[in-house]
Structures are given as C-alpha cells and as structure tokens.
Amino acid sequence: MRACVRGEAARTAAALLALAAAALPFAARRGEAAAAPLSRLADALADDIVAAARGRAIEVGAAEDRTRSGGSLALDLQSLLRARLEGRVRLVNSGPRLRVDLVLAEGPGRLWVSARLTEEPGGRLVEVLAASAESDPLLLSLVPAGPASAAAGPLAIVSSRRTPPLDGRVLDLAPVGEDRVLVLYEDAASLYRLDDGGLSLLSRRELPGPLLPVRFPGGTIYLPPAEGAAWVLTSRSPRAVLLGLEGGRLEERQQADALFWPRTPGGLRYRAGTNLIEGTVADLGEGPFLRLDPRGVALTPDGRLRMASPDGGRTLAVKAGGGVARLGPELIAVAGGDPPGPRDTVVLLDARDPGRPPLQSLPVDGSVRALGGRGTQARMRLVAAVEEERGTHLVLIDLSPLAP
Amino acid sequence: MAALAAPVPLFLEAALGPRYGGELKVGVVELPATTDPGAERGGGAGLVSVLVHETLVGVEEDGFPSPALAQGWSTAAGGREWTLRLREGASFHDGRPVTGADAVRSIRRFLRSPSAAAARLAETLDGGRSFRAGQDGELAGLSSPDPRRIVLRFTGAPALPLAPLAAPAAAMTGPSGAGAGPFVPAAPVPGRRLALTAFAGHLRGRPYVDRVDVVMLPEAPAVPSEMAGGRIDVAPGEAGITRLAATLLLVLDPSRPPFDRPEARAAVTAAIDRGDLVRHLLPGGDAAPSLLVPELLPPLGLGEPPAAGRVTGTATLAVGRDVPPLVSQRVVAHLTTLGLRVAVVPSSPAGVVSAPTHARLMLWSPEVPEAGLALQELSALAPAPVAARAELAAALDETDFARRRARLHRAEAALRAQWVLLPLASVPVSYRTRPGVHGGVVDLAGRLVLENAWVEP
Numbered sequence: 001m002r003a004c005v006r007g008e009a010a011r012t013a014a015a016l017l018a019l020a021a022a023a024l025p026f027a028a029r030r031g032e033a034a035a036a037p038l039s040r041l042a043d044a045l046a047d048d049i050v051a052a053a054r055g056r057a058i059e060v061g062a063a064e065d066r067t068r069s070g071g072s073l074a075l076d077l078q079s080l081l082r083a084r085l086e087g088r089v090r091l092v093n094s095g096p097r098l099r100v101d102l103v104l105a106e107g108p109g110r111l112w113v114s115a116r117l118t119e120e121p122g123g124r125l126v127e128v129l130a131a132s133a134e135s136d137p138l139l140l141s142l143v144p145a146g147p148a149s150a151a152a153g154p155l156a157i158v159s160s161r162r163t164p165p166l167d168g169r170v171l172d173l174a175p176v177g178e179d180r181v182l183v184l185y186e187d188a189a190s191l192y193r194l195d196d197g198g199l200s201l202l203s204r205r206e207l208p209g210p211l212l213p214v215r216f217p218g219g220t221i222y223l224p225p226a227e228g229a230a231w232v233l234t235s236r237s238p239r240a241v242l243l244g245l246e247g248g249r250l251e252e253r254q255q256a257d258a259l260f261w262p263r264t265p266g267g268l269r270y271r272a273g274t275n276l277i278e279g280t281v282a283d284l285g286e287g288p289f290l291r292l293d294p295r296g297v298a299l300t301p302d303g304r305l306r307m308a309s310p311d312g313g314r315t316l317a318v319k320a321g322g323g324v325a326r327l328g329p330e331l332i333a334v335a336g337g338d339p340p341g342p343r344d345t346v347v348l349l350d351a352r353d354p355g356r357p358p359l360q361s362l363p364v365d366g367s368v369r370a371l372g373g374r375g376t377q378a379r380m381r382l383v384a385a386v387e388e389e390r391g392t393h394l395v396l397i398d399l400s401p402l403a404p
Numbered sequence: 405m406a407a408l409a410a411p412v413p414l415f416l417e418a419a420l421g422p423r424y425g426g427e428l429k430v431g432v433v434e435l436p437a438t439t440d441p442g443a444e445r446g447g448g449a450g451l452v453s454v455l456v457h458e459t460l461v462g463v464e465e466d467g468f469p470s471p472a473l474a475q476g477w478s479t480a481a482g483g484r485e486w487t488l489r490l491r492e493g494a495s496f497h498d499g500r501p502v503t504g505a506d507a508v509r510s511i512r513r514f515l516r517s518p519s520a521a522a523a524r525l526a527e528t529l530d531g532g533r534s535f536r537a538g539q540d541g542e543l544a545g546l547s548s549p550d551p552r553r554i555v556l557r558f559t560g561a562p563a564l565p566l567a568p569l570a571a572p573a574a575a576m577t578g579p580s581g582a583g584a585g586p587f588v589p590a591a592p593v594p595g596r597r598l599a600l601t602a603f604a605g606h607l608r609g610r611p612y613v614d615r616v617d618v619v620m621l622p623e624a625p626a627v628p629s630e631m632a633g634g635r636i637d638v639a640p641g642e643a644g645i646t647r648l649a650a651t652l653l654l655v656l657d658p659s660r661p662p663f664d665r666p667e668a669r670a671a672v673t674a675a676i677d678r679g680d681l682v683r684h685l686l687p688g689g690d691a692a693p694s695l696l697v698p699e700l701l702p703p704l705g706l707g708e709p710p711a712a713g714r715v716t717g718t719a720t721l722a723v724g725r726d727v728p729p730l731v732s733q734r735v736v737a738h739l740t741t742l743g744l745r746v747a748v749v750p751s752s753p754a755g756v757v758s759a760p761t762h763a764r765l766m767l768w769s770p771e772v773p774e775a776g777l778a779l780q781e782l783s784a785l786a787p788a789p790v791a792a793r794a795e796l797a798a799a800l801d802e803t804d805f806a807r808r809r810a811r812l813h814r815a816e817a818a819l820r821a822q823w824v825l826l827p828l829a830s831v832p833v834s835y836r837t838r839p840g841v842h843g844g845v846v847d848l849a850g851r852l853v854l855e856n857a858w859v860e861p
Contacts, residue, residue, distance in 0.1 A: 273610030302861030303420065337420055
C-alpha cells in the first residue's frame with residue numbers, strides 16, 4: 001500500500017476509507033483493486049499535478065473538506081498527495097511556485113477532488129484539475145455527524161454519526177437486533193451490520209418487478225417479533241416479500257399481494273402510483289396512511305399523528321413529516337412537519353401522551369425521509385434516512401436518559 | 405450502435421415531503437380553444453400543453469435530448485439513421501398503449517403543422533420537405549419496424565436531430581386524440597375553463613395533486629383579490645415561481661414605411677433605453693441585448709451602438725396582452741420621442757406573432773428551448789438577412805458543440821444586425837403562488853410545469 005498516513009486523522013481516514021484491512025474483510029478480499037479511494041484520488045491528482053507543473057516548484061496549499069468528516073479526510077488527502085509528489089517535484093512553501101488548493105467532496109458512491117493551480121506570487125490561475133474515485137460499495141463509513149445541538153430535554157445524545165450518501169433513495173429502515181439495520185430502497189432491500197468502522201453491507205435482495213414509475217414512492221418494513229424475517233413492500237414493486245434474515249443473508253421466503261401487518265386482516269397495499277398505504281388496521285382504523293409503526297402509531301395523509309385506540313384510533317393535532325418510529329416503551333420519534341427548507345428535525349414525543357408539547361427536538365441537515373428506532377428505557381438508538389443535496393445519508397443517534 | 409441516453413433521477417429537497425392529494429386552481433390570462441398539441445402559443449397554451457401532452461423526447465438545458473415517451477435511442481449509418489425505443493408500458497389517457505404507429509402518425513401530423521421546429525425536422529428528414537409541402541403523402545424517412553420502435557432517416561447527419569421532437573406540437577396522441585401527459589382533461593369549457601385529473605399511468609408516475617383547474621382570469625389586476633379569496637392558487641404575477649425565460653421583443657416590419665429605412669430602424673434601436681425598462685419596470689430582468697435568454701445563449705454584447713435620429717410618420721404597434729402595460733407604455737413613449745405617431749393594437753399572445761402591423765411588441769419564448777431551433781424560430785418572425793440565414797444554417801448542421809455555439813453567436817448577432825428583431829430585455833416568467841404550494845417550475849420555454857407541484861396539508 002502506497003498510502004503514507006499517520007496520527008489521529010489518519011486513523012479516522014483508515015476507518016472511513018477501508019485502509020484497515022482487518023476491520024474490513026470485504027475490502028481486503030477484493031485486493032489491490034479495492035485500494036482506498038483517498039489513495040486512488042491522491043495517485044490520480046499527483047500525476048496530473050506533475051504534468052501541469054512542467055518543472056516548477058509546488059506548494060500543497062489549503063485543503064477544503066466538504067465531506068462533513070470534520071476536515072479529517074481533506075487533511076489526509078493533503079498528506080497522501082505530498083507523499084506522492086515528493087521526489088517527483090520540488091515541494092516548497094515560498095518563492096516562485098505553483099500553489100495547489102484542494103476541495104474534497106462526496107456524492108453517492110464517489111469521492112471527488114478538485115485542485116486549483118495558481119502561480120505564486122501573483123495568484124494567476126494556471127490549471128484546474130479534478131479526479132474522482134468510487135467509494136467502497138460494501139462499507140458505509142460512519143463519521144461524527146457533528147454536535148447535534150438538540151433542544152433541552154430529558155435525553156442526552158451519547159453519539160451522533162452519519163454515513164456517506166447512499167446510492168439510492170431510502171423508503172424505510174428498521175434496526176434489526178443490536179447490530180444490524182435493514183434498509184428498504186426503491187428497488188431492493190439491503191441488510192447492514194454495524195461495527196466501529198461503519199455499516200458493512202451483508203446482503204442485498206432485489207424487489208420483484210416490473211418496477212412502476214412513482215414520483216415519490218413509499219415503502220414499509222414489518223419485522224415480525226422473533227421470527228428472523230421481515231416483510232417489505234414498496235409502491236414501486238407489485239408484490240410484498242417476506243425476507244429471511246438469518247446468517248446475515250436476505251433470502252426470499254414468500255411473496256404476497258399485500259404486506260402482512262398485525263391486526264390487519266386484509267394486509268396493507270399502496271394506492272397505485274403514490275406513497276399512501278391502504279388497509280384497515282383494527283386499532284388505527286381505515287387508511288390511507290402515510291406511515292405506520294406496528295406498535296400502534298401512524299401518520300395520516302395530511303401529516304397528523306394517529307394513535308391506536310380500542311375504538312379504531314384517534315388523530316392528534318401533532319404535525320409530522322416523513323417518518324415515525326417507536327423508540328422504546330415511552331418515546332415516539334416523528335420527523336418534523338415544517339414546510340420545505342434546508343433543515344429538518346426529529347421530534348421526540350411522550351408515548352403516554354403524544355399530544356403534549358415535544359419532549360425534545362433533534363435538528364438534522366436535510367429532510368428526514370424515514371425513521372427507525374429501538375431501545376430500552378436506559379438506551380435508545382434512532383436511525384434516520386436524511387435526504388439532502390448530495391443524496392441520502394443514514395444518521396445514527398444514540399440516546400440515553402439524563403441523570404436525574 | 406450506442407445507447408445515448410439514460411433517465412436522470414429527480415431530486416427533491418423538502419423537510420415536509422411531497423404530498424399526494426389536493427387540487428390546484430390556476431388562473432391564466434388566456435386559454436386555448438382546444439387541447440390539441442401545439443394549437444396555439446402563449447402562457448395558457450403552454451400550460452395546457454405540458455399538462456395534457458407528452459413528447460417523445462425532451463430537451464435538457466444544454467440542448468441535448470432527454471428521454472420521455474422514447475426511453476432511449478441509438479444511431480447508425482454515420483448519424484443519418486436514428487432508432488427510438490418507446491418506453492415499456494407507456495399509455496395514453498384512454499388506456500391504449502403508446503405504439504410505433506402512434507408515433508409515426510403523430511410525427512406526420514407535426515410535420516404539417518405551422519411549427520418552426522417541424523420545419524427544421526422536415527428540412528433534414530428524408531422526404532420531409534415534399535411531405536410538409538403536401539406534395540407527397542409518402543415519407544421515406546419515417547417508419548416503425550415494430551410496435552416498440554420507430555426509425556428516422558435523415559438526408560445527412562444533422563446536429564441534434566431529435567430536438568425538434570421536443571416541440572409541443574410534436575406531442576404524441578392516440579388514435580382517438582388522447583394525450584399521454586400527467587393530467588387528463590376532464591371538463592373543458594373552450595377558452596374559459598379546463599378541469600383536469602391526475603393520470604395514474606403517466607410515464608414519470610402519477611402527479612401529486614389529484615386535480616388541476618385552469619380558469620380564465622377576468623383580468624390580470626384581479627389576481628391578488630382572486631388569490632386572497634381562495635379562488636385561485638397559482639396565477640401570473642411577481643415572485644413565487646419564476647425563471648428568466650422570455651425575451652421582450654420589438655419586431656419592425658422592414659417592408660413598410662417608416663421602417664423600410666435602416667436608419668429609421670437604427671434610430672428606434674437607439675431610442676429605447678433597455679436599462680431604464682429593466683430597472684424600473686421589469687424586476688428580475690436582464691438588459692443584455694441578446695435575442696435569447698442567457699441560459700440558452702449567453703450574450704456577447706451589442707457591438708457598435710446605432711446612431712440616434714428622428715423618425716416621422718405613423719406606425720401601428722401590435723402589443724401582446726402578456727406584455728406588462730407599463731412596459732408597453734414606456735416603449736410607446738420612447739417611440740413617440742422620435743417623432744412617430746403610434747397606434748397601439750392589443751393582441752393575444754398567439755396573435756401578436758403574426759399581426760399585420762408596422763411593429764410588434766411581444767414576450768417571446770422559444771417553442772423548443774434549444775438555441776439553434778430558437779434562433780430559427782426567430783428568423784421566421786421577420787425576413788432574415790442572407791448572412792444570418794447562412795450562418796444559422798451552418799450552425800444547425802454543425803455537430804461540434806464548441807463550433808456550433810460560436811456559429812450560433814454569429815447567427816444571433818447577424819439576426820440583430822438589420823435592426824428588425826430588437827431584443828429589449830430578458831424577462832422573468834413569473835407566477836404567484838399562495839403559501840403552501842410547492843414544486844411548480846417554469847421551464848426554459850417559459851411554460852408553467854405542474855407535474856411535480858404539491859400542496860401542503
């Protein structure tokens with residue numbers, strides 16, 4: 001491996017970009033072709049810089065990081081680039097030189113770098129170079145999502161981490177056990193395992209076709225208790241599928257016309273061409289619904305919270321957006337119901353009386369498209385699919401009650 | 405053979421996601437008498453066209469075609485033969501599948517329409533000229549080898565040969581005249597009202613709102629009160645949905661006095677203060693003197709300013725009803741300072757294009773938002789100089805992107821050189837929306853597009 005990485009930032013990069021083979025067996029198995037994306041970017045950029053330099057001295061200047069890795073990736077790229085330029089060009093910090101300023105960005109499945117080469121002194125632009133590299137498709141690296149400046153409330157944020165942009169639109173997600181997450185895309189379901197480095201793809205299963213065109217499709221996962229399986233249905237696929245989850249593999253066990261759902265004799269279907277769920281749930285009443293959680297919570301098509309009740313459900317004045325999840329026995333998480341904007345929130349409600357003002361709000365950059373959660377009174381994990389300009393990320397937030 | 409296109413995923417940014425359901429009431433200042441493809445021009449006709457109809461291809465902002473009812477295409481014979489694959493499962497509003505026979509029939513209808521884009525397609529398609537002229541019923545360059553494909557054969561290897569198929573007049577219709585657009589016309593009252601319902605079988609998916617009601621406004625100043633009263637949700641006006649997508653255009657007739665003299669036309673050009681118009685009367689406009697809006701062809705400058713002078717006599721001026729009254733008044737004031745007596749003839753946006761007056765003042769947007777086709781369309785508004793026609797013809801046949809762009813710039817300058825087509829400003833096409841309406845856009849042809857519009861609960 002040609003990468004020359006040291007220090008704390010390097011360790012972050014290693015975790016992020018599959019440099020640590022022991023932690024990332026998939027990457028290691030794929031051998032040299034799976035070299036870290038950052039290394040490949042540095043290789044490509046160094047070659048171009050050497051060609052553009054034409055014998056002139058080089059200063060590796062500022063490195064702007066637009067990956068939300070906290071700047072560590074750009075710093076590592078800077079180091080890798082310097083290592084690749086050493087001996088090929090004269091590296092300086094003053095005098096006549098070409099200064100290289102880097103911008104590192106990420107998108108679904110790729111990392112990009114662009115480099116401005118300016119003549120110093122004087123600042124004349126000489127060349128703009130760009131390179132991109134495919135991210136490791138089997139690893140969704142987790143980086144700190146920044147301090148979630150949550151409004152005051154009864155819960156402390158133990159950690160908040162996010163993945164790079166995923167290669168697809170997330171319709172629903174569900175934590176499976178302690179260390180796995182099932183993600184439902186428009187065309188497939190994927191099972192990931194959570195470890196220190198990130199979410200490793202364990203298995204992916206295509207959904208039955210033909211896939212129908214839907215502008216804003218819906219998708220629902222139902223995890224039957226203690227069955228090691230999941231029912232999934234999207235409004236693009238004509239059939240619901242029961243997927244076995246054993247052994248880290250998604251195995252199709254059964255297909256059906258409708259999605260199995262508790263207390264719903266006819267099952268659930270999507271209204272054609274929409275994200276609206278149709279069906280009659282005994283304690284929630286007749287649809288359509290925008291979202292459903294099997295533990296007696298739903299969102300109505302006009303974005304109101306609906307709670308199960310013996311008389312067929314009651315709709316509250318609580319506005320909510322694209323997701324709802326029970327988070328332990330006492331909490332409900334819903335996506336904010338505000339009009340379009342660059343930020344969204346995850347709102348935590350008291351499950352015993354969700355009509356009361358929210359217990360806490362967790363701001364996120366982007367729009368929450370799906371929520372999943374699990375936990376106990378002592379520890380809760382919230383997983384959100386958050387869509388923003390560069391794609392959809394998963395955000396994992398671990399919460400615990402504040403000490404009294 | 406190589407597939408050349410792939411669909412681009414739609415990206416949506418919103419905290420609250422798009423919502424299915426609800427309805428939109430859209431006010432317009434004019435409404436076409438028919439929903440037939442490309443029947444009329446103007447904002448109302450453009451809106452109806454994109455609500456009801458779908459074309460084989462669209463045009464991306466760089467001028468290249470994008471998939472629509474044709475999901476892809478391939479080329480052979482050195483660029484002279486193009487095969488379009490129709491989208492699997494695409495259907496018309498009446499449930500019939502879209503077939504190659506429908507595409508052939510629709511293109512034949514298009515070729516004989518008044519559309520400037522149709523004229524361009526006919527120029528390049530094998531047998532197209534004689535078919536368009538009605539001299540021949542056969543059209544050798546168009547065939548459908550099977551229900552899922554059509555083949556276009558051209559006499560040469562033209563640049564962007566599929567772009568004319570993005571014209572509204574080229575929309576596909578079924579045997580009964582049914583369209584394939586995102587909304588199904590339900591209850592038309594010709595020229596006054598058109599109700600439409602969401603088409604579940606639309607190729608990009610069912611639109612969000614269940615229903616769109618397009619209504620004629622009694623008059624433009626009524627918009628605020630109609631909106632405040634909840635009777636309309638979207639209507640022409642400031643802010644809301646907006647895009648620099650129209651050119652305020654003054655067209656002088658060089659065959660009639662006083663504009664038969666180049667000096668008189670130059671004097672008119674010099675007399676109109678574009679900066680004044682934009683600063684005071686066209687918020688969001690651009691006074692750059694280009695026939696096309698900057699997104700289609702960035703302006704390169706006016707060149708030598710024409711000499712000022714006096715122009716006497718009488719001139720009739722047709723003014724499109726969509727031109728803001730204060731703007732037309734200011735233009736008339738500029739003309740009268742030259743010594744002209746001006747008689748204003750109000751005209752519909754469709755009628756002003758061909759009004760038999762000394763001059764025409766209009767808000768012009770291209771039929772197809774592609775620079776070459778747009779300039780060809782403009783060149784048909786008034787007799788184009790020989791040099792401009794030659795430069796434009798060369799540009800339309802140029803397949804190298806950079807050289808084509810340079811030639812288009814020269815053609816644009818040549819079209820302006822005789823002071824017959826006078827671009828006064830690039831103008832935003834704007835629609836006011838009530839709070840809670842999202843997702844509507846104006847495209848580069850100045851049309852309001854509502855297939856992704858949604859309303860908050």
